[in-house]
Structures are given as C-alpha cells and as structure tokens.
Amino acid sequence: MKWRQDLQPGTALKVSFESCPVLESMGVLGRKWALIVIRNIAFYHKQRFNDMIRFTPGLSRRTLALRLKELQKEGLIEVVERRRNSLKWGLTPKGRDVLPVLMTLAQFGVKWHADAVFSDKTSRSLRDVFTDAFIQRYMESPAYSVVLKNPQIQDRK
Numbered sequence: 001m002k003w004r005q006d007l008q009p010g011t012a013l014k015v016s017f018e019s020c021p022v023l024e025s026m027g028v029l030g031r032k033w034a035l036i037v038i039r040n041i042a043f044y045h046k047q048r049f050n051d052m053i054r055f056t057p058g059l060s061r062r063t064l065a066l067r068l069k070e071l072q073k074e075g076l077i078e079v080v081e082r083r084r085n086s087l088k089w090g091l092t093p094k095g096r097d098v099l100p101v102l103m104t105l106a107q108f109g110v111k112w113h114a115d116a117v118f119s120d121k122t123s124r125s126l127r128d129v130f131t132d133a134f135i136q137r138y139m140e141s142p143a144y145s146v147v148l149k150n151p152q153i154q155d156r157k
Contacts, residue, residue, distance in 0.1 A: 033064070034070070035105070036059070042099055076095035077095050099139075111123050
C-alpha cells in the first residue's frame with residue numbers, strides 16, 4: 001500500500017513521503033512476537049532458540065523459527081555463534097536502533113497498563129522500574145542521536 005504525503009503549509013514535515021515511515025517500520029516489527037524476540041535478545045540475553053522458548057510463555061517453536069528468519073532477513077538480528085546443535089543470535093546495528101522503541105513501549109506499558117503489569121496495579125515511571133544505567137543504555141540510539149535526557153519525561157502522569 002503506497003501512501004503519499006505532500007508538504008502542506010503549517011505541517012512539521014520538511015520533505016514529502018513516498019510511503020509512511022511508521023507503516024514501513026511496522027512491516028516485520030509489527031508481526032506478533034517480533035519485538036519480544038528482540039527484547040529477549042537485548043534485555044534478557046536469551047539468545048538461543050530453546051532459551052527463548054522457555055523464557056516466553058505462549059511463543060510456539062514454529063512462530064519463533066519464523067520470526068528469527070524474518071528478523072534476520074530484515075537485517076535486525078544475525079547469528080553470532082554456531083554450535084553443533086544451536087545458534088546464538090545477536091542484534092545488528094539496525095536491530096540496536098529498535099531498542100529505544102522498546103524502552104518507549106515499556107514506558108507506556110508501566111504507566112498505562114499497570115493493572116496488567118503490576119500486582120498492585122500502580123502506575124510507575126521507567127525510573128521506578130529500571131536503573132538509570134539500564135535506561136540510559138537502551139534509550140540511546142547512536143545512529144539517530146536520540147537520548148532521553150530530560151528526567152521529567154519519565155515522571156509525567
């Protein structure tokens with residue numbers, strides 16, 4: 001599906017789009033379990049197939065195999081180690097650029113879905129959940145110089 005956005009007076013756009021960048025980004029990333037696979041590799045260091053299956057309730061072996069292939073084909077993950085019966089997966093630079101998106105989703109989840117996320121159903125900020133070092137590490141995207149520097153952003157309720 002092609003989408004065309006021409007520059008309109010008063011918009012923030014500086015260039016015309018041939019296709020929506022969000023729509024294009026949601027291609028592989030919008031598939032069920034894709035972001036969870038990236039999360040497992042980056043945040044939890046579950047980099048082998050069986051570790052991901054054990055760590056992620058509801059994720060089937062077939063679906064994981066498909067997502068790994070799709071994420072690899074898209075250039076988001078790569079095999080970093082081969083053993084006789086297993087592969088170890090790691091993020092590529094393109095895959096690492098997804099991490100600020102994951103942290104933003106986590107921020108949204110701990111604030112707006114606290115009833116499902118926490119037993120006490122209390123909304124929290126990222127700083128209530130993760131260490132500052134963890135937040136800083138994963139909110140940085142070197143390719144785009146995106147850094148969450150303003151502590152007030154996490155604390156808005």
